Amino acid sequence: MISVRDLWKVYGPRANRIVGSPEADLPRGELQQRFGNVVAMRDVNLDVAPGEVFVVMGLSGSGKSTLIRCITRLIEPTSGQVIVEGDDVTAASAAELLQIRRHKVSMVFQHFGLLPHRTLLDNVAFGLELRGMNRTARRERAAQTLELVGLPGMGDYKPHQLSGGQQQRVGLARALATDPDIMLFDEPFSALDPLIRREMQDEIVRLRREVRKTMMFITHDLSEALRLGDRIAIMRDGRFVQVGTPTEVVLEPADEYVANFVRDVPRSHVVPVDAVMAPPADGPYAGEVLAGTKVRDAVALVAHSDLPVRVVRDGRTVGTLDRVGVLSVIAAEEL
Amino acid sequence: MFRGKRRIFAAGLLLATFATACGDDADSTVAPASTTAGATDSTEGSDTTEAGSDTTEAVADTTEPSAPSEACPTSGEAITLAVNPWTGSAVNAYVAKSIIECELGTPVEIIEIDENATWVGLDDGSIDAVLEIWPSGHAADFDTYIAGKGSVVDLGPLGPSAKIGWYVPKFVVDAHPELATWEGFQNPELAKLFATAESGDLGQFTMGDPSYVTYDEQIIANLGLPLKYVVAGSEAALLTAIDQSIADQKPILMQFWQPHWKQLEVELVEVKLPDISPACEAALASQDGTYACDYPVDELYKAANAGLEEKNAAAFNLLKNLQLTTEQQSEIAGYVDRDGMSAAEAGQKWVDANAAVWQAWLS
Amino acid sequence: MAVSVETLPTLVSDEVLIARRRERRIGFVVFTGLAVLAFVVPHEVPSWMDTGIQRWAQDRYRWSILNRESALIFRWFFNPVTDALNWSVEHAESWLLALRWPGVVAVTAAVGWRTGGVRAAIIGAAAMGGVGVIADWDLAMRTLAIMLVAVLIALLLGVPLGILAAQSDRFERVLRVVLDTAQVMPVFVYFSPLQVAFALKFAPAVMATVIYALPPAVRLTNLGLRQVPVVATEVAESFGSTKLQRLFKVQLPMARRSILLGLNQVIMMAFAIVVLAALLGTGDLGQEVLKAIQKTEVGTAFAAGMGVVLLAVALDRVTTGERPAHRLRLLNWLPRVPFRVAGAIAVGGAVATVIAARVFEWQQFPSWLTIDIAPTIDGWFDWAKNNVRKGVPVIGGTQAISDFLTTWVLDPLRDFLWWLPWLVVVVGLAFVGWLSKGWRLALTVTVCMVLIGTMGSIPGGGGRVTLWDLAMDTLSQVLVAIVLSVLIALPLGILAGRSDLVERLLRPFLDIAQVLPQFVYLIPVVFLFSIGRAAGVAACVVYAVPPCIRLTALGMREVAMPPREAAISFGATGRQEMRFVQLPLARKAILLGINQTLMMVLATVIIAALVGAGSLGLVAYEATAKPNVKLGQGVAGGLSIVLLAIMLDRITQAWGTSPDTDRRT
Structure with a gap:
């Protein structure tokens, strides 16, 4: 769905010269001082499969916002290639780019980006309006979408009358209204307080089930990344330091930096039972869990009985889980 | 930018108001038009198509206050006289206005304007004549327009000196x-x-x-x-x-x-x-x-746009012949400065009382 | 993008500090050296520097006069535009008169209600009605017609220019110089050329008004567009909007407030110039003012001037539709009516009024409603003549102030500037520029000042006087006027910024002082301060103080609450809180106020010339007085004023924008 190849973004004069050169590896301050350049993103490669949620995680200044903006060329990459659904975005003409933005990809913004002079309905209908859809049709569609995100009948409100969480629901609705195949999220929930954030994350999970979109999600919050991502990319100083499933990232951090990041994550939250099960055995079981279940969710079952639990995949027993396995995971958390 | 509902109301409001203003006018046009026709200084209205009758009438309204109500019926293209901001200049012009309108039947428009700005108007004909120029202050203008370009002509002395x-x-x-x-x-x-x-x-x-x-x-x-x-x-x-x-x-x-x-x-x-x-x-x-x-x-003199003679020979001749003595001018100016009359009233008063003097200018 | 911004300052600060210190040392050495050198070179501006701009302008003017019938630019551009402008004003006027006075008041109220609610409707209608009460209604309608056309054109030109300026930094920079010129160039300089181009009456008057009133429309459109949050444009782009879609669906609507503020400023500026435009024979309220001034009838001039003020207020309130935070308490008693009903009532009311006005022949404004305020004003003026000019305890009165100012402030300052070799002045001002912002500004200042040197000389004082010397004379007056304005305006502004009562008391005076035609106070100023430069300074101060008060008060009010609360929570007294928190935080706004003061003072230099200030203002004025021989001189004089203005503007603006660290060192 989305492929990114060798993508660079360098700010400053004669940026092309820096791409791929040894200077690119200079410390940031020195590069800025000597050449006036800043490398925001270097040599990024990624592929997002259809229906996948790909999370990019990093601290502020790591280049993740730059990356997501390069997908639809809100920021012009310095070099490299972006392909969206087979279309080469980086080579697209202005007109083609407009078509891609209008029909294939939509984006949800960090500070919501609602247009204060428009009603909610007109905000949600914005993308459709740009496409040239007629007023009645687009307003009808917008009203439906507002309902979908849980704001039925509020179309005539103005953005400033809403709470932050509600505003971002509108932002979400706006992105959904154009029915794109791909949705980009730029730290959409970072401005919300924790309870609301949790609620919105649930919303994303629900939407994912219901509308099945390909999503690229930027966040600086690890637990958000672990909750939502099928795969996570950790970004630092403009490059990917690790790309993998949540389990891989937590259990096999690629370097010290990632390790530091994931240190406080309770293993039981990310480790699936398959990772710690013993080979299948006969004998009585206390019950069964599906393969892929997180250890945390199996604890109660295992703890209730002395007997092991059966791990099942596709109706077949693939292993057993006992207290030892569970405790080994939990014990590792305490280290 | 604005809410649709409001926009419609606003448009309706404006339309309705103007429609009323214009529509209502249609039946009352006849009366004011006939009375104001005489007093009209300039009706500029030839290029108005849609709002035709209404516009001309309204333009007439604007100039009405400056025209004495007992003015004579006039027709044809108006003659524009400049009045500079002092009494003498004003009374000369109103004397001329009264005579041109009543004796020649030509409407006269008075334009009050800065004396330096007058010359550019004389040059392009938007002012037809000015009746009191102080030569000492306008030597350069004389050189440029009268002696040089020839777009303005000297109408001879006004009479009084300063x-x-x-x-x-x-x-x-x-x-x-x-x-x-x-x-x-x-x-x-x-x-x-x-x-x-x-x-x-x-x-x-x-x-x-x-x-x-x-x-x-x-x-x-x-x-x-x-x-x-x-x-x-x-x-x-x-x-x-x-x-x-x-x-x-x-x-x-x-x-x-x-x-x-x-x-x-x-x-x-x-x-x-x-x-x-x-x-x-x-x-x-x-x-x-x-x-x-x-x-x-300073021997005060008069000047006109070079095209005036062709435009209205009778008026040109009258303005050329028009002369006041110092005493006559200060008498009329006195009506204004001393007695508080308007320049129009003062001019009319003198014209009414001194037919013998100005009859000679008409020949 | 966010990336670079976040990390830069901490990384380089040490090196930058060292570099800055070194640069500072270099700068002092360089400027000291230059100053010493400048003392050696000739004292006067050398005559070879005269670029002949006077001749050039004079020749262009002469050519236009001789060729205005035949030249293509006249036949294909100026003449059609002239006709169109005259046509527009005449029709606007005839419509206004066709509405009759009750109709105009009703439409004002209806439009005001539509844009700004009941409050705007009431104020608008009251102001419009007030015009009829204190001034001649028919003349006022002519003024209104001219203004409507001029304001409309200013918007039609200004908003697109503002949009272009917002797209390109380079265009913005060029445009800024053009706009500064339009704002400060004395109207008298371009009066005669405008007349040659657009003939008499309305067309040149409209054009002069447009030139003068255009800058705020451009500036505030540009500003509004540039202040649209980045995220909004990103949103538009990400959903695939074209440039035009982005502009019309996102940026312009979001810049609406700023553009409306621009409209408000356009209206204020336009009305401020009404009286000057009357010199071209418009025959409107402005001419009423002129005529009264000619006869030194202060009260009559003031009455006509107040008519202009009320027109401006009416037009401003109903077009900008300001919705104030605190509503009139009275309005809360009124029953709330649904929008449709209210709309029907408004439309119906306006239509009914127009019909009634025509049926009952309410042609003239009823005389029993008019009030002649002239005698009252004359009475006040007579009182001031006897009690303000002389015999005031301690300070003696305005005459004594005037004499003191001339002898002990204006004379020494001017003579000092004249005593300095001209290059020393250039270097000195460049040094101030460098201190304020750096080399770039120093260069700008130098260019401005040297250009003044190239303006040549004019006959006078038994020989020839260089424009440079006149500019120094003007500069001395301008500096004194600015200092005085700030001394008067700052305390008042601070007071108004802290007390609602003071602000409310001041507001009507500020409104009036800003729009009341300057000509109106020409005579009082002369009477109180006597002919001369002191009177000129006084005229400038009267005009420049209001915006300074206003911006200071605004700056004080806009200081965010948290730091003030913090100070109070630590036990600061009101005075301490003001001194340590509010004033420092409002500094930027206050400096902006000073910057505006300066532009106002320079824009008033020309009026100052009419009360005896002489110097550049007088040279510029003579361009209108004797265009056939002195237009070139006027252009040079006007340009010199513009150059002074740009120089002073850029320096004061640097004070307002430079980072705090710079100021402290």
């Missing part, structure tokens, strides 16, 4: 009789009576509007007087300075002129400057900065 000079309030001469002539100002002690913060140790010579002709700086220098030339910048400032001087009994020396309405209000005395000598005439011609005499007398 005189620029140095003036002091009467109380100054009462206290120091020697200040009635320029020699008195050679005495630094006496000159110092006129000192201000601006002039320091010297006496101050005050010039009003810099657009008026002035040789004062040359005269002061060439006569070697201990005076400093200060430009007040405007006639209003100069007039205020006179009031101030009278109020404080603080002497003021300035360039002033006759006739001027202020002369009726306060007593001013002209300071005698050296008589005009051949040397001074030469200096005037060569503009070499050696002028040191009194101002020459």
Whole structure:
């Protein structure tokens, strides 16, 4: 769905010269001082499969916002290639780019980006309006979408009358209204307080089930990344330091930096039972869990009985889980 | 930008209002049009199509207040006379207006305008004529438009003459009789009576509007007087300075002129400057900065756009023949400055009473 | 993008500090050296520097006069535009008159209600009605017609220019110089050329008004567009909007407030110039003022001037539709009516009024409603003549102030500037520029000042006077006027910024002082301060103080609450809180106020010339007075004023924008 190849973004004069050169590896301050350049993103490669949620995680200044903006060329990459659904975005003409933005990809913004002079309905209908859809049709569609995100009948409100969480629901609705195949999220929930954030994350999970979109999600919050991502990319100083499933990232951090990041994550939250099960055995079981279940969710079952639990995949027993396995995971958390 | 509902209301509101204004007018047009037709100075209306009748009528309304209601019926293309901001200029024009409208049947539009701006209008014909020009202040205009480009023609003398000079309030001469002539100002002690913060140790010579002709700086220098030339910048400032001087009994020396309405209000005395000598005439011609005499007398004259003769020969002739004596002009001006009439009323009053005088201009 | 911004300052600060210190040392050495050198070179501006701009302008003017019938630019551009402008004003006027006075008041109220609610409707209608009460209604309608056309054109030109300026930094920089010129160039300089181009009456008057009133429309459109949050444009782009879609659906609507503020400023500026435009024979309220001034009838001039003020207020309130935070308490008693009903009532009311006005022939404004305020004003003026000019205890009165100012402030300052070799002045001002912002500004200042040197000389004082010397004279007056304005305005502004009562008391005076035609106070100023530079300074101060008060008060009010609360929570007294928190935080706004003061002062230099200030203003004025011989001089004088303005503007603006660290060192 989305492929990114060798993508660079360098700010400053004669940026092309820096791409791929040894200077690119200079410390940031020195590069800025000597050449006036800043490398925001270097040599990024990624592929997002259809229906996948790909999370990019990093601290502020790591280049993740730059990356997501390069997908639809809100920021012009310095070099490299972006392909969206087979279309080469980086080579697209202005007109083609407009078509891609209008029909294939939509984006949800960090500070919501609602247009204060428009009603909610007109905000949600914005993308459709740009496409040239007629007023009645687009307003009808917008009203439906507002309902979908849980704001039925509020179309005539103005953005400033809403709470932050509600505003971002509108932002979400706006992105959904154009029915794109791909949705980009730029730290959409970072401005919300924790309870609301949790609620919105649930919303994303629900939407994912219901509308099945390909999503690229930027966040600086690890637990958000672990909750939502099928795969996570950790970004630092403009490059990917690790790309993998949540389990891989937590259990096999690629370097010290990632390790530091994931240190406080309770293993039981990310480790699936398959990772710690013993080979299948006969004998009585206390019950069964599906393969892929997180250890945390199996604890109660295992703890209730002395007997092991059966791990099942596709109706077949693939292993057993006992207290030892569970405790080994939990014990590792305490280290 | 705005809410749709409101926009529709606003549009409706405006439309309805204007529709009312115009529609209602249709049936009442006849009456005002017939009465105002005569008084109309200019109806400009030929290019209006949609709002036709309404517009012409309304334009007529605007000029109505300035036209005396008893004006005669007129037709044809209006003649535009310029009025500059002093009484004499206004009464000449209204005298002419009354005669042209009643005797020639041609409408006259009066435009009140700055005297310097007048020339550009004379040049392109948006002003047809002006009846009082002070030659001293407009030598360059004469050269440019009358002698040079030929777009303006000299209509000959108006009759009255004017005189620029140095003036002091009467109380100054009462206290120091020697200040009635320029020699008195050679005495630094006496000159110092006129000192201000601006002039320091010297006496101050005050010039009003810099657009008026002035040789004062040359005269002061060439006569070697201990005076400093200060430009007040405007006639209003100069007039205020006179009031101030009278109020404080603080002497003021300035360039002033006759006739001027202020002369009726306060007593001013002209300071005698050296008589005009051949040397001074030469200096005037060569503009070499050696002028040191009194101002020459201004013979007021009239001028018209070069196309006026073709446009309206009768009016052109009348304006050419129009002449007033100094007494006649100050009589009419007196109606305004002394008796508080409007210039239009004053002009009409004189025209009504002096048919014999102006009948001669018509031939 | 966010990336670079976040990390830069901390990384380089040390090196930058060292570099800055070194640069500072270099700068002092360089400027000291230059100053010493400048003392050696000739004292006067050398005559070879005269670029002949006067001749050039004079020749262009002469050419236009001789060729205005035949030249293509006249036949294909100026003449059609002239016709169109005259046509527009005449029709606007005839519509206004066709509405009759009750109709105009009703439409004002209806439009006001539509844009700004009941409050705007009431104020608008009251102001419009007030015009008829104190001034001649028909003349006022002519003024209104001219203004409507001029304001409309200013918007039609200004908003697109503002949009272009917002797209390109380079265009913005060029445009800024053009706009500064339009704002500060004395109207008198371009009066005669405008007349040659657009003939008499309405067309040149409209054009002059447009030139003068255009800058705020451009500036505030540009500003509004540039202040649209980045995220909004990103949103538009990400959903695939074209440039035009982005502009019309996102940026312009979001810049609406700023553009409306621009409209408000356009209206204020336009009305401020009404009286000058009357010199061209418009025959409107402005001419009423002129005529009264000519006869030194202060009260009559003031009455006509107040008519202009009320027109401006009416037009401003109903077009900008300001919705104030605190509503009139009275309005809360009124029953709330649904929008449709209210709309029907408004439309119906306006239509009914127009019909009634025509049926009952309410042609003239009823005389029993008019009030002649002239005698009252004359009475006040007479009182001031006797009690303010002289005999005031301790300070003696305005005459004494005037004499003191001339002898002990204006004279020494001017003579000092004249005593300095001209290059020393250039270097000195460049040094101030460098201190304020750096080399770039120093260069700008130098260019401005040297250009003044190239303006040549004019006859005067028994020989020739260089424009440079006149500019120094003007500069001395301008500096004094600015200092005085700030001394008067700052305390008042601070007071108004802290007390609602003071602000409410001041507001009407500020409104009036800003729009009341300057000509109206020409005579009082002369009477109170006597002809001369002191009177000129006084005229400038009267005009420049209001915006300074306003911006200071605004700056004080806009200081965010948290720091003030913090100070109070630590036990600061009101005075301490003001001194340590509010004033420092409002500094930027206050400096902006000073910057505006300066532009106002320079724009008033020309009026100052009409009360005896002489110098550049007088030279510029003479361009109108004797265009056939002195237009070139006027252009040079006007340009010199513009150059002074740009120089002073850039320096004061640097004070307002430079980072705090710079100021402290």
